[in-house]
Amino acid sequence: MEYVEELRELTEKVLELLAAKNFREIKTLLDELKPQDSALLLEEIPEKDMLVIFRLLSKENAAETFVEMSNDSQELLLNAFSDAELKAVFDEMFLDDTVDIIEEMPANVVSRIIKQSDTETRARINEILHYPKDSAGTIMTVEYVSLRGLWTVKQSFDHIRKVAVDMETISTCYVIDEKRKLLGRVTVKDLLLHDYETPVSDFMETDPISAETTDDKEFVAQQISKYDLNTVPVVDKENRMVGIITVDDVLDVLEEEATEDISIMAAVTPSTDTYMEQSVWQIWKNRIPWLLLLMISATFTGLIINVFEGRLNLLSPLLFACIPMLMDTGGNAGSQASVTIIRGLALDEIRPRDALKVLWKEVRVSAMLAACLAVVCFGKLYLLDGLAFGNIIGYGVYPWYICLAVSVSLFSTVVIAKMVGCLMPLLAKVCKLDPAVVASPFITTIVDALSLIIYCLVSIIIVSPFVVA
Amino acid sequence: MEYVEELRELTEKVLELLAAKNFREIKTLLDELKPQDSALLLEEIPEKDMLVIFRLLSKENAAETFVEMSNDSQELLLNAFSDAELKAVFDEMFLDDTVDIIEEMPANVVSRIIKQSDTETRARINEILHYPKDSAGTIMTVEYVSLRGLWTVKQSFDHIRKVAVDMETISTCYVIDEKRKLLGRVTVKDLLLHDYETPVSDFMETDPISAETTDDKEFVAQQISKYDLNTVPVVDKENRMVGIITVDDVLDVLEEEATEDISIMAAVTPSTDTYMEQSVWQIWKNRIPWLLLLMISATFTGLIINVFEGRLNLLSPLLFACIPMLMDTGGNAGSQASVTIIRGLALDEIRPRDALKVLWKEVRVSAMLAACLAVVCFGKLYLLDGLAFGNIIGYGVYPWYICLAVSVSLFSTVVIAKMVGCLMPLLAKVCKLDPAVVASPFITTIVDALSLIIYCLVSIIIVSPFVVA
Numbered sequence: 001m002e003y004v005e006e007l008r009e010l011t012e013k014v015l016e017l018l019a020a021k022n023f024r025e026i027k028t029l030l031d032e033l034k035p036q037d038s039a040l041l042l043e044e045i046p047e048k049d050m051l052v053i054f055r056l057l058s059k060e061n062a063a064e065t066f067v068e069m070s071n072d073s074q075e076l077l078l079n080a081f082s083d084a085e086l087k088a089v090f091d092e093m094f095l096d097d098t099v100d101i102i103e104e105m106p107a108n109v110v111s112r113i114i115k116q117s118d119t120e121t122r123a124r125i126n127e128i129l130h131y132p133k134d135s136a137g138t139i140m141t142v143e144y145v146s147l148r149g150l151w152t153v154k155q156s157f158d159h160i161r162k163v164a165v166d167m168e169t170i171s172t173c174y175v176i177d178e179k180r181k182l183l184g185r186v187t188v189k190d191l192l193l194h195d196y197e198t199p200v201s202d203f204m205e206t207d208p209i210s211a212e213t214t215d216d217k218e219f220v221a222q223q224i225s226k227y228d229l230n231t232v233p234v235v236d237k238e239n240r241m242v243g244i245i246t247v248d249d250v251l252d253v254l255e256e257e258a259t260e261d262i263s264i265m266a267a268v269t270p271s272t273d274t275y276m277e278q279s280v281w282q283i284w285k286n287r288i289p290w291l292l293l294l295m296i297s298a299t300f301t302g303l304i305i306n307v308f309e310g311r312l313n314l315l316s317p318l319l320f321a322c323i324p325m326l327m328d329t330g331g332n333a334g335s336q337a338s339v340t341i342i343r344g345l346a347l348d349e350i351r352p353r354d355a356l357k358v359l360w361k362e363v364r365v366s367a368m369l370a371a372c373l374a375v376v377c378f379g380k381l382y383l384l385d386g387l388a389f390g391n392i393i394g395y396g397v398y399p400w401y402i403c404l405a406v407s408v409s410l411f412s413t414v415v416i417a418k419m420v421g422c423l424m425p426l427l428a429k430v431c432k433l434d435p436a437v438v439a440s441p442f443i444t445t446i447v448d449a450l451s452l453i454i455y456c457l458v459s460i461i462i463v464s465p466f467v468v469a
Numbered sequence: 470m471e472y473v474e475e476l477r478e479l480t481e482k483v484l485e486l487l488a489a490k491n492f493r494e495i496k497t498l499l500d501e502l503k504p505q506d507s508a509l510l511l512e513e514i515p516e517k518d519m520l521v522i523f524r525l526l527s528k529e530n531a532a533e534t535f536v537e538m539s540n541d542s543q544e545l546l547l548n549a550f551s552d553a554e555l556k557a558v559f560d561e562m563f564l565d566d567t568v569d570i571i572e573e574m575p576a577n578v579v580s581r582i583i584k585q586s587d588t589e590t591r592a593r594i595n596e597i598l599h600y601p602k603d604s605a606g607t608i609m610t611v612e613y614v615s616l617r618g619l620w621t622v623k624q625s626f627d628h629i630r631k632v633a634v635d636m637e638t639i640s641t642c643y644v645i646d647e648k649r650k651l652l653g654r655v656t657v658k659d660l661l662l663h664d665y666e667t668p669v670s671d672f673m674e675t676d677p678i679s680a681e682t683t684d685d686k687e688f689v690a691q692q693i694s695k696y697d698l699n700t701v702p703v704v705d706k707e708n709r710m711v712g713i714i715t716v717d718d719v720l721d722v723l724e725e726e727a728t729e730d731i732s733i734m735a736a737v738t739p740s741t742d743t744y745m746e747q748s749v750w751q752i753w754k755n756r757i758p759w760l761l762l763l764m765i766s767a768t769f770t771g772l773i774i775n776v777f778e779g780r781l782n783l784l785s786p787l788l789f790a791c792i793p794m795l796m797d798t799g800g801n802a803g804s805q806a807s808v809t810i811i812r813g814l815a816l817d818e819i820r821p822r823d824a825l826k827v828l829w830k831e832v833r834v835s836a837m838l839a840a841c842l843a844v845v846c847f848g849k850l851y852l853l854d855g856l857a858f859g860n861i862i863g864y865g866v867y868p869w870y871i872c873l874a875v876s877v878s879l880f881s882t883v884v885i886a887k888m889v890g891c892l893m894p895l896l897a898k899v900c901k902l903d904p905a906v907v908a909s910p911f912i913t914t915i916v917d918a919l920s921l922i923i924y925c926l927v928s929i930i931i932v933s934p935f936v937v938a
Contacts, residue, residue: 034678036695161661170658171640171699188657189639192630209503225724226505228717230640230699247716248697254720255694258727259812265731266808267801274818275809276826280833287805288838291798291883295842298797299849302790309786317778320789321771324917327793328767329760331800331913332736336756339735340744343728349743357745364749369757373764380768414760444800448793 007037011044018049027056035064043073051080063092070277071104078109087116094168095121096141096249099128136220137213139253140234140243145173149183149201153194156186169246172231175204180240182210182233210235213242220245221253222348261346264436265339267294297445301452308456315463318398322381322406323455329373330413330451331444337362337421338443342435345425355426359419366418373414374407381406405455405462412458413451420446476506480513487518496525504533512542520549532561539746540573547578556585563637564590565610565718568597605689606682608722609703609712614642618652618670622663625655638715641700644673649709651679651702679704682711689714690722691817730815733905734808736763766914770921777925784932787867791850791875792924798842799882799920800913806831806890807912811904814894824895828888835887842883843876850875874924874931881927882920889915 010029017026030038030053038061045053054077057065066074066089078086090098090113098117102110102125114122124142131137143166147156156173164170173191175184184204194203210233211220224232224247234243260270267290271278278286305323312319341358344350350358381403421443425435479498486495499507499522507530514522523546526534535543535558547555559567559582567586571579571594583591593611600606612635616625625642633639642660644653653673663672679702680689693701693716703712725741732739736759740747747755774792781788810827813819819827850872890912894904 034696157661164658164661167658169640169699170661171638189633189636192626192633192639225717225720227503230638230716247699247720248694251694251716251720251723254723255727255816258724258731259816262727262731262734262808262812265735266804268805268809274816275813276818276823280830280837283830283834284837287802287834288841291801291805291838291842292845294801295794295798295846295879296849298794299791299846301793301797305790305793306787309789313782313786317782318775320778321774322768323792324770324774324796324921325764325767327796328770328913328917329764332760332763333756335735336737336760339731340737343731344744347724347728347743349745354745361749361752365752365756368749368753369760372757373760376761377764377768380765410764444797448797452793 007040007044011041014041014045014053015049018052023056026053030057030061033061035061036068038065039068042069047076051077055085059088060092063089067093067097067101071273072277074101075105075109078105078112083112083116086112090116094141094143095124095128096139099125099138102129131213134217135213136211136215136217136234136245137242139217139220139249140213140245141168141249142243143167144231144233144241144244145170146176146180146241147173147186147200149175149177149199149204151200152197153191153200154196156191156200160188169231169244172244174208174233174241174244175200176241182208182235182239182241184208185233208233211245212237217245217253218257221250221257224250225254257346261342261436264434265342267291294442294445298448301445301449304449304452304456308460311460312456315459315467316399316402318402319405319455319459319463323452325377326406326409326413326451326455327448329410330417330447333366333369333414334417334421334443334447337366337418338425338438341422341425345429345435350426352426352430355423358422358426362418362422363415366415369418370411370414374411377410378403378407399466401463401466402459405459408462409451409455409458412454413447416450416454417443417447420450476509476513480510483510483514483522484518487521492525495522499526499530502530504530505537507534508537512539516545520546524554528557529561532558536562536566536570540742541746543570544574544578547574547581552581552585555581559585563610563612564593564597565608568594568607571598600682603686604682605680605684605686605703605714606712608686608689608718609682609714610637610718611712612636613700613702613710613713614639615645615649615710616642616655616669618644618646618668618673620669621666622660622669623665625660625669629657638700638713641713643677643702643710643713644669645710651677651704651708651710653677654702677702680714681706686714686722687726690719690726693719694723726815730811730905733903734811736760763911763914767917770914770918773918773921773925777929780929781925784928784936785868785871787871788874788924788928788932792921794846795875795878795882795920795924796917798879799886799916802835802838802883803886803890803912803916806835806887807894807907810891810894814898814904819895821895821899824892827891827895831887831891832884835884838887839880839883843880846879847872847876868935870932870935871928874928877931878920878924878927881923882916885919885923886912886916889919 014026014029033041038057042050042053042065050073054062054065066077081089098113102113105113114125117125128137145160145163145167147159151159160170160173171188173186173188174182175186177183184201184206185208186200186204190203209223209227209229211223213234213236220232223229224245229247231244231246233241234245235241256272263270269286269289271282271286273282341350381398382400424438424443428435428438483495483498502510507526511519511522511534519542523531523534535546550558567582571582574582583594586594597606614629614632614636616628620628629639629642640657642655642657643651644655646652653670653675654677655669655673659672678692678696678698680692682703682705689701692698693714698716700713700715702710703714704710729739738755738758740751740755742751810819850867851869893907893912897904897907
């Protein structure tokens with residue numbers, strides 16, 4: 001909160017200085033900011049002044065700030081840049097950031113960027129653009145330190161000194177042979193702990209954990225997280241080293257992945273743009289198919305009511321009033337189980353072969369939950385609603401057999417909801433579908449239908465004898 | 470999947486070798502595994518053999534493997550360890566891991582661990598144990614490289630060489646004064662890029678981003694993620710350096726945080742234990758309060774039906790059949806909006822001051838969604854259910870005015886659900902509550918009640934004239 005205030009104050013100050021044409025002061029202010037904060041500041045500046053302020057950034061900060069800005073602002077700036085400015089910004093950028101930007105820009109902007117890059121960069125950009133969507137290749141960095149096995153520690157340090165300035169990280173170096181095949185992994189710590197004359201191959205970690213360019217980026221993220229790595233080398237099909245993936249890229253992947261799961265569970269098609277970046281039209285497109293699908297499937301529960309309506313009405317009109325509570329509780333019980341299982345599957349804490357263990361756990365938990373809810377429900381209906389409130393709002397006393405019918409139905413609904421809730425995600429996983437897709441909304445629809453059928457049947461069985469008599 | 474297969478095969482092989490008492494072969498197998506994988510393997514071994522296999526691990530791997538095991542297995546091993554074994558394992562461990570284990574173990578085990586540690590370690594453990602829950606202090610590492618500003622690059626390297634072996638990371642070193650106050654930050658890359666005789670203070674980054682011991686760990690995680698850092702220094706109230714937090718700890722924090730939000734949104738009290746680790750009783754405790762609360766609040770929607778039941782029944786019994794569809798669609802529409810906003814708030818992509826922008830966006834999106842759903846709903850009821858299916862299952866044709874009443878109610882419900890869904894999390898944030906707590910289940914209950922009232926009123930207004938006439 002404080003931070004937001006600071007940013008706002010800073011923005012106002014910059015705008016005042018701009019009005020006073022005090023560019024030198026703005027430059028001093030900007031020099032003190034981290035690129036991430038300059039980017040946030042620039043987003044607050046009116047569009048017409050953005051380029052003026054951007055030009056006041058130091059050369060090193062300009063590229064880093066540009067990378068941190070939103071796609072809309074990037075496009076705005078790119079259209080306003082001279083060719084020389086564009087080249088200056090992109091020359092300072094790491095190749096993976098360039099590719100990220102290219103993927104988001106319209107064709108005319110892309111062709112300007114490509115035109116400003118040298119032949120080698122152009123070839124590399126093209127290569128990265130051809131890796132499959134969401135693969136390791138698309139998020140890797142091609143600037144990394146490679147060493148040779150025969151080099152001594154001294155030779156390695158000399159090499160690192162020479163190339164370090166262009167590298168995103170030097171903490172982990174990779175040892176390759178003359179065909180660029182990956183042989184091992186050496187950290188700067190290892191280098192520092194060994195004698196200057198020792199060859200790197202003497203102490204390198206052989207057979208390091210690596211990823212292939214076509215591996216899914218979520219898989220790589222999980223490897224990095226599991227083995228507590230700072231970088232993972234990326235190799236092609238022939239084990240030739242082509243790049244590295246660093247842990248900060250992985251942080252983004254893991255956040256994206258969680259957001260994706262959360263969106264799908266809430267029946268929204270996930271998007272890589274933030275909410276504020278998405279247009280009304282995009283948001284509509286991400287939501288409408290699910291709402292339509294769920295609405296249509298929910299109308300079928302209506303058919304169940306239609307079928308039983310006559311019978312229920314003869315028994316007692318009070319029975320209808322409990323339908324929302326039954327359906328909601330069933331839905332909540334189901335989504336508690338399904339969401340827990342889905343998250344467990346996503347974090348690899350639960351595996352499909354645990355299905356029986358999970359089921360047995362849920363059977364016991366659901367029996368305990370259902371018993372507790374059924375007792376409270378009976379008490380609430382019979383004592384509170386029936387005896388205390390009943391006469392006040394004038395819908396009479398709930399007879400005990402109706403309370404019993406509702407409680408019995410509630411018990412069965414909760415147990416069935418938990419079973420459906422825990423089994424559906426596991427089933428999805430076994431069928432190689434995304435477990436999140438079957439989450440709460442779909443399970444709610446299924447549980448709604450089942451609970452209505454149970455309720456109608458239980459009511460007829462329990463209540464009939466009393467009403468007929 | 471392949472990986473799970475491999476692990477199972479390996480486990481079987483180890484058990485066969487154990488039966489044949491071929492310990493040497495097991496040792497060779499274990500030496501090839503990463504500690505994370507040895508830990509997974511050990512979890513698969515029957516309890517009675519676990520210690521035998523654990524003793525075959527090399528000294529360095531033993532501690533790392535132990536750290537990666539589940540709390541239950543750790544406790545089992547600790548109870549079986551001799552005092553010397555216990556000391557050997559804990560001596561190899563980083564202090565933050567020791568503290569993590571201590572926090573999970575019963576008192577008798579803790580006192581054995583403490584007894585085996587030297588006085589200094591004991592004092593430090595105590596200090597860390599006293600930091601507030603979920604604060605930076607509880608996840609920091611106290612093994613880090615500190616340099617002095619006047620040291621030259623050469624002196625710094627000599628120092629790093631001397632201490633590196635006990636450090637979790639040396640990629641980033643921190644410069645402190647004689648009172649341990651934090652002055653700056655230097656990466657190994659910086660050191661390599663400067664002359665041997667340059668003093669560190671010449672090129673260190675002054676005023677580095679740091680955290681206080683009492684800062685919330687989620688805040689630190691966001692800083693590391695935002696500024697793409699590998700480590701953050703942790704200081705006390707007097708800016709004296711006490712530890713560092715590394716990015717791999719932060720990966721765990723971010724995953725935990727996402728799991729927590731997901732749990733709360735599904736109306737489950739979050740737990741730091743995995744699903745498989747939790748007992749039936751624990752799971753029950755995490756779920757029952759929410760289910761009870763939501764059930765009780767849902768019974769109030771029943772009162773609405775009670776109040777209007779007589780009127781609706783006179784109008785047309787067909788009206789009841791559409792209640793589940795209306796309530797479900799309202800609930801889904803509401804949770805789409807709320808979950809999106811909650812996630813945006815968690816990732817700091819949406820801020821409370823964006824409330825008006827968010828509201829205006831949702832007004833437009835919801836109008837478009839509602840219009841589309843209302844039209845489809847009318848068509849489905851009138852054409853498909855009414856004309857096509859109506860006579861088949863024998864509940865007659867839906868008259869157009871009932872279809873109209875349902876569609877109009879659906880339109881209003883969706884718009885209201887979206888408004889409630891986007892405003893509630895923002896309101897929670899402003900009131901410094903956790904936005905996730907107000908998520909889908911609560912919003913569903915509110916939206917259910919509102920949509921029922923709308924439906925009953927709209928039906929009475931639209932349908933009455935036709936039925937009375």
